[in-house]
Amino acid sequence: VEASIPEPQRAAWRKFTPKPFVTSEEFEKETVKHIETTLARSLYNCDEVAAYGGTALAFRDRLILDWNKTQQSQTFADQKRIYYLSLEFLMGRALDNAMLNVGQKDSATKGLGDLGFRIEDIISQEHDAALGNGGLGRLAACFLDSMASLNYPAWGYGLRYRYGIFKQEIIDGYQVEVPDYWLDFNPWEFARHDITVDVQFYGQVNRWQDDEGKQHTTWENGETVQAVAFDVPVPGYETQTCNNLRLWGSKAASGEFDFQKFNSGEYEASVADQQRAETISAVLYPNDNLDRGKELRLKQQYFWCAASLYDIVRRFKKTKRSWKEFPNQVAIQLNDTHPTLAIPELQRILVDLEGLDWDEAWSIVQKTFGYTNHTVLPEALEKWSVPLMQHLLPRHLQIIYDINLNFLQYVERNFPKDRDMLGRVSIIEESTPKMVRMAYLALIGSHKVNGVAELHSDLIKTTIFKDFVKIYGPDKFTNVTNGITPRRWLHQANPKLSALIASKLGGHEFLKDLTLLGKLEAFVDDKEFRKEFREIKYANKVRLAKHIKEHNGVTVNPAALFDVQVKRIHEYKRQQLNIFGVIHRYLQIKAMSAEERKKLAPRVSIFGGKAAPGYWMAKTVIHLINKVGDVVNNDSDVGDLLKVIFLEDYNVSKAEIITPASDISEHISTAGTEASGTSNMKFCLNGGLIIGTCDGANIEITREIGEENIFLFGNLAEDVEDLRHAHLYNHYELEPKLAKVFDEIHKGRFGDAGAFSALLNGIVEHGDYYLVSDDFASYVQTQELIDEAYKDSEAWTTKAILTVARMGFFSSDRCIDEYAESIWNIEPLVQKKEEA
Ligand code: CR1
Secondary structure (H helix, E strand, C coil): CCCCCCHHHHHHHHHHCCCCCCCHHHHHHHHHHHHHHHCCCCCCCCCHHHHHHHHHHHHHHHHHHHHHHHHHHHHHHCCCEEEEECCCEEEECCHHHHHHHHCCHHHHHHHHHHCCCCHHHHHCCCCCEEECCCHHHHHHHHHHHHHHHCCCCEEEEEECCCECCCEEEEECCEEEEECCECCCCCCCCEEEEEEEEEEEECCEEEEEECCCCCEEEEEECCEEEEEEEEEEEEECCCCCCEEEEEEEEEEECHHHCCHHHHHCCCHHHHHHHHHHHHHHHCECCCCCCCCCCCHHHHHHHHHHHHHHHHHHHHHHHHCCCCHHHHHHHEEEEEECCCCCCHHHHHHHHHHHHCCCCHHHHHHHHHHHEEEECCCCCHHHCCEEEHHHHHHHCHHHHHHHHHHHHHHHHHHHHHCCCCHHHHHHHCCEECCCCCEEEHHHHHHHCCCEEEECCHHHHHHHHHCCCHHHHHHHCHHHEEECCCCECHHHHHHHCCHHHHHHHHHHHCCCHHHCCHHHHHHHHHHCCCHHHHHHHHHHHHHHHHHHHHHHHHHHCCCCCCCCEEEEEECCCCHHHCHHHHHHHHHHHHHHHHHCCHHHHHHCCCEEEEEECCCCCCCHHHHHHHHHHHHHHHHHHCCCCCHHHEEEEEECCCCHHHHHHHHHHCCEEEECCCCCCCCCCCHHHHHHHCCCEEEECCCCCHHHHHHHHCHHHCEECCCCHHHHHHHHHHHHHCCCCCCHHHHHHHHHHHCCECECHHHHHHHHHHHHCCCCCCCHHHHHHHHHHHHHHHHHHHHCHHHHHHHHHHHHHCCHHHEHHHHHHHHHHHHHCCCCCCCCCCCC
């Protein structure tokens, strides 16, 4: 039954439809009302937390009006939608973004002022929504912003983790993980207790014939868990489009709460079932670029894929179209292999539940899915053990075997001479136990596969997917270079720079078309502009210096060169190369005369990032950075010449303070290992220069901004394999400056040397897999070039301005348009302004 208001009563309804606030007074009225009623606080006990709550609820109301209209008009238009499946959405805070996107930050600033609050204090009350690890999750969040801003009918689907990524504390120089309980008060989600899906696990598969002799397959007698929808509005920038991010929470299915047990006094046991079900969506796995093969993780993946597909299929079925139209109405993008089970799940729905034949179903599946690969690191490529899958998802395993059989028969027909090929490309790895290779399944079940930067997209074609290029031809593979949303990463994080640019370009249009930044080049010699540009960078450094003072207790000089490396701690990202470089610098300073020291450019080396809780080498690197900081920051010989800072608990909201304050940021992965990187783009967009290897998107950044504006160093991807081979089989000698650094660590200059022996041995004795020694001399030399370049502040300013002006390509709006055009085949749907 359609639950809509009958026509004669609609006039009354329309009369009382809430209107969005537009003045600061209206904003105040709504905020005070929420504080007094929704939050039950008053004039006498309204602290900043309550003021945040009231403000957020006032803005949420605004978003919901747009959200309702968007959902309604998308249903009405009934055109193709894109569903973005991601296990991670690293959204950060929502309030500031909501204010800016609906264009009401000024009303809120004024209104909060009238009520006795400073807007910055209110904004900073919000917990980050930290449902992600790093770049992959943040990319998903930027994509949601772009899809809404460009008016694409798009949905995000993910999991509603009770605990997002842990909070990092640094205690005695060590990382300690603390749970992030972020749901205490979250005004941005709507629990939809009426939108639920029962998801099955375990059980058996039965095949049977009906009276007409038709074969059926049913999956029965499993354990059921219920998925409940939690919807999060995703507002576009200066548009009425407000899309939906649907996150699934798990709970025991209604029939599962065992009243038998309950009544016979086993109350505790029945509650335990409840809790077991809730465990599925309890926690985000805190690994970045690492697969651990845990059963609960596989449960999460299926739970989320099954609920999302049920929802998508239910929406499609309402339109009463025939199944072959499914791919004309639905595009599903797989953010890495985490949602790959959606492929056999859709095949199961079509064949087992809807009765389509296998081939017809499979053709629908392939046309529906696209797969984005985000890494070539072997330890990050997902594989699930066959016995585990057999136990948890018996029907899906059969389907995977059938998909594989059909695929291998196709390969055999087309490449009869290449016998080894079958073993190489099989979805099932013939190991003990056998493993399901998820990347192969994702590739075979999709019509397009893309990498996330040019080099990376080339690498997947020559390494992990080489055989598949032969099998399917090169057109199945494409590149979509990553991007970032300029709304959050320029306008929100760096309002002063955004305003300066707007003053030159005649408005904020560049936030919707970032290529307009190109027009800034005309102002590169404008004295006044250059001065303001520099002052803004300085002010942002003062803001960060204040943060450092408050959190680290260290005074840093904002005039020093701020050198930043913030990202997950990982051997391939080589924070160890950075800290060894810092030690080298320290030793040099110690050896200098007072005269020589005067000539040196002062530096602040800033690190931040989390290590996966079980990743000992990464934790050792954090420890070393902190120990070096203790020594250097307290050495009176050094003073302002060098400070070493580790910023605790790096996350999205901290990135918004750090990014605009860097002079140089480090993107120094071993060539060929960083698929793209996205913070490199954020730093450049904020007028910071970068030191980097020829890796990921650094290469395209160089092409856009010009070689003269970036500090590249190190070996190339094409030489990495040979170098690694040489380390293992030839006589190997440490780079001399690095050897000196290691000597000092060994001598205990930075505390107990034993704590760092595994880190150093990995380089000295175990083949230096990440080529730290090979790149050290070139790294140090490039840092010296940077010292020199920074002294020429006029030339530096020119580089920084040109860098900003040439970043137009790296907007996530450009990415989304590329995906829409070349993979999804979808069109925007512009919201019509008001039918009253
Ligand atoms: C890559 O390591 C890239 C992001 C987003 C990461 C990083 O270079 O910018 O994806 N990959 O594409 C990843 O998390 C599981 O793989």
